[in-house]
Every structure is written in structure tokens, then in C-alpha cells.
Amino acid sequence: MHLRNETSSTATSRIGGRRRHCFLGGVGLSLRADTAAQEWDLTPTEAISFITRIGEYVQSDEGRAAGGLACPTTLQIAGGEPFSDPDALDTIIDCALHNLMRPEVTTLIRWVVTYDHASALLARFKGKLNPLSVYVTQCDIDRYGLQSLIMLVDAAHALDMNINVHCGMAPGMPFPREVLAIEGLNARTSIIRSFPMFSSSDVDVTSEGTCGLLLPEPPRYRRCADMMGFLIASNGDVYPCSRSYGIPELRLGSMRQNSVSELVSRALNSDQLQRLSTDGPGHLYAACKGSEVSSYLRSGYVDTCDFHRHALTEPAFAPILARTEHAYSNRPAHVVGPFNILAS
């Protein structure tokens, strides 16, 4: 073993070298654009094809050298209801594991009827799937009962599966505090996360009860780096984060038309995404605020993504963004599709 004082020059020589991190944190696969229906839009065959291609890429010399995606990487499966077709989901998860991915599934509580049913379904994925993410709101609890969540938590824990609970909040829909009291979540290592299910356009700023949900300005230091991913929508389109679904300027391409190498290269070579990753969209806010159309800014934002989507969808800001950054100069006429927060 080397002694440190013998080799200090070696250590010093590395000071100039910066760690190359994987730009796109993980892979997301949306089986359906919305979660209102349980069925999938994406066929299992196509999902497997996507995963296989990504797996081959990340394990290739080219993929390793590019540094776009990590290996192993996570695969977050969401959209529709993944558990509505357990056979297909099982095949997808096996494919992910074969390709050195760590599969995670996002689900809701509406399918949980009995403990035995939940347990039998989850048992198929024991040892393959960890953690399980469940999205829940106060409305879900009022409609399906807290017991559904308790049964899901207990069934997962009995199979040594960790469970992350994501609690949605909105004006008039408070944080579901009963969740905190669930014995299963207190008795095990567990993650509970609260997230907004609304944008600034949904908030009545004159209402004392809800205006505190908005920030006067988007957080200046919120960078996008930890939110960056390789997110595949159910139509094959690829976006760099879950909040950019449907925004043409941020679309990287399509798994149906482009190779994984092309898609990753576009992200890595995009000055726009690099700046969002390291700085966030704060420079765009500063430009909009200092412009002649600053009155179009809302009186507050939920977060930086809320502002960024507003800036990209409000026509009045188009010339400001184009002046600020070249990537925004060829804006398509309109933005399509709802954003799918469940894939985050």
C-alpha cells in the first residue's frame, strides 16, 4: 500500500481534473400520459425494446465514455397504472434488471382492495422491485380510505420492499397528515415527500389561505441538475425532465426515430440544458422581469419549473427568451400536452 506522503505529487496533479457526472440522472418510462385511466398506451414490446436499447447503450464503450447516463441507472416506471398488467410489468422489470437497471414503480392506492390482493400482487416483484413509490392526496384518502394505503404499506414491508409515499398538495387540498401516523411508516425506514399538484395559475393570490403556497420569485439557486433525466413519454418522445413533457423546445427527440446515442448527445451538447443544469432558469426570470412585458409575470410561482413552463407557454415572453438565449429563438407556435408530475 502506498504511503500518502510518498505520492502527494500524484494527488496534486489531479486537482485540475473535474469529476464528470452523468448528466441525465436516471431513466423514466411513462406508460401513459395521464393517470386517470389504468390502461397503458405504450405496448410492453415497445417498452422492452426501449429498455434494451438504453441498456446496450449505457454498457457500450460509447455510452460509458459519453457520461450521459449512469450504469447502473434507475428506471422509474409510471403512468396509467403499472400494476394493471402484472405479467407485462414483470417482463419489463426482468428486462430492466437484465440491462443493469434498478427498476422502481410509481403507483396509486385505488387498486388496493384487500391486503391479500395487494400482497399477492407485490409478491411477484419481491427482490426485483425496490422501492415502490405511491402517490396519494387527501382526495384519494377521502375516496379510497386511508386503509388502502395502510394495506399497501404493510404488504410491501412484509415483502421487505421499501415504500416511498408522495403526498400531493394544492389549494384546498391540504397535506394528508394522517399519512404521518401510519404505524407501518413509523416502524420502518420510509420516505414521505410532499409536492405541489398545481401551478401558479391555479392559486387565488387574494386568498389568505393559499397565497403562502407561492414564492414571490422563483428560487434563485434552484438548479435543474438533480431533476435531469432521460424521460420517455408514452408516445416515445424523450424529455430531459418530468416537468418539460409537452414543451417542444425541451424535447430531445423520439425513441421511435432516434438512436439512444443521438438523444443523449443532444442533451450533452445542448448549451440550453447545460445552463439549466448548472444555474436553473433564473437568468430567464431576470430577463423577463427586466423587460417591457414584465407585467405578464405572475405575482408568485410555486417553484422554478412553474416559472419556466409559464415563460415557455406565454407568447408575450417569446421575444424576450429569444433575445436571451438562441435555443429559444425558433419557438413552435404552441405547447401541447399536460405535464405528468407522476413521472418525476
Place this chain on the structure above:
Amino acid sequence: MKQLYFNALVLETVDRCNAKCAMCYQAAGPKGSDIRGDGRLSLAVVKRVIEEAADLEELVGSRVHVSGGEAFINYREMIEIFSHARYCGFHDIGATTNAFWAISRNDAERKCTELASAGVTYLEVSTDYWHLPYIDPKRVRNLTWAARQTGVRIMLRTLTSRDHHMPELLAEFTDEELLYVQIGNSTVAPVGRGKYSLDPATVYGSVAADACCETMLNLTISPDGNVYPCCAGADMTASLSCGNVHHDFLKDAVLKMRTDQMIRQLIHVGPSSLLTVIKTLGYAERLLPDHSSICHLCWDIFRDNEVADALRSYYQDRQLEMFTAYLEHITADEPTGCAAV
């Protein structure tokens, strides 16, 4: 052979803490750790370790995490550490704190701004029943509020037992203060100071027989410079140290983790798999009857140097046998059939 990888570099820069919580697994307090002493990593060493970590292939992702004790008692030094981590190319940078410094919303916002501009992207805030005598929960609320204003992610690190659950900690938090907050709950374990202060009847848990930690590892440097594969109890044992940054390269410590058969068994199969061997070696009575988690079990096994040495010898013998068998197969020009963990 299974791949060893780490999610983060964890730098435990100091043993001292301004609090002296009854459950602290490090037994930290104002005079240092009751177990480990009053260690502290110098800024020069921390910077050097970060530079070495930047070159490690086993460190997936790009996360540097600073903890203690209470690392923020050396606030100015923390700013330098975060800045250096960012300079070295790490982009997910954070720390654990008990929020003692978030005296008011304005104070918290000013410091969060300074931290964020130095590269901090998240803070983990320890808050639980046992912190309450030392830290006013209002300071935690100040910090969660300020963090959202500045764009720093917050995770509340809560601990629970059979008689202390999450709602009692978060009852005073408004919805606005909880928005975007992540709560990472763990069960309290009778480790460190908790071994003497916690009523075993109130401690949750049973160890899952086949659980292992291979996906949860963090490359950890303790205040005395020792290098460990995790920061959840292994760092409070001497026997699991795989090197010391004052004498060794970080990559050599990682190489030891990759090639030490006992550590591979521990990481990839789990601490429960060691129990049969411990029983065979005649040390079963040295262990506690129950364990609250695999981390608790791991700590219980490796806190006892004699048990750890016996285990290491056993696995070194097995490793030698495997190697000998492998050589024989090579000599015979046949497939090895040697299924290493």
C-alpha cells in the same frame, strides 16, 4: 463478481456536536464522541479526499455529503468544503445539520443563500423527539421555509420509536412549510449512547433475514480519517475500517472493500449471512438477542474486534481455498466453477 458502488462520498468532518442527544449512535456531544473521541478532519485533508473521490469509478452519481457530529459548528470551513466539491465537479452537494443556526427566518435565508451560492443543493435536518431538549423545532421550521425561498432541497431526518411517531414532530408545521419537504424516517436503534438510554421495549424492528446493503452504500470518511463502506453504524466500528486517508489513497481503501471476502459477504449478501459463521466460531453469545435493522446487526457484529477478527480469518481461509481451487482449475485448463460473491 458483483459490482461495488457508492451513492455518495460522506465526510464526517467532526465528532463534536452542540447537542448531546440520548439516542445518538455516534454518542456525539460538545466534547466530541463518547466512543470515538474528539476527532476532526482538517480542511486540507477534506479537500484532498474530495479530489481523489472525483476520480473514483465506484462512486456513481455526483454526490458529496458532509456530516458530523454537527458539522455546521465550523460554518466558514463548510463553505470552503462545499465550494471545493463544486470546483471538483460534484453537483449534488449537501450536509446533515440539526438547524441550530437557523435562529430566525432572516438568518436562515441569509445562510441558505450563502450555502447555495457555494454549491449546496440540499440539506438533511435531524429532527426527532431526542433532539427536542437541545434544538427548538422553530429553527427547523425557519430552515425549511428559508430553503424553499432559496432553492435548497430539504430532507427532514426523523427518528421514531414505539412511543414517538412523526406527527408529534410535525404538528406545528404549516402546509406551506411542508411543501417540497421530504421526510426520511428511520427507527431509532439502541446504538452508541442509545444503547444505554433507550428502553429496548420501545425500539422497533426485526432484521429481514435476506436484506443486504449493496445498493445503499456511501463511501464514508470518519473524523479520525478511517474509510468505511457506509455511514449507518459501520463507521462506529474500528474493525470495518478499510484504510485511513492520512496514510492511504482512497482508491486503495476501495480496492480493499472490493477484494475482502468478508466485506463482500457483508455488503452483497447481508449481515444476517454472517450469523451462522459466528455461531460456528463460538461467538453467538457475544451478540445482542434482537436487532432493529441490518445496520444495527452489522454494528453489533463488528463493534467487537475479537468477533470481527475471527470472521475475517474465516473468510480469508475461504478466499484462499477458492483461490487454490481456481489455480488448480487453471492448471487443468478447465472452467473454474468458482462462484465468487
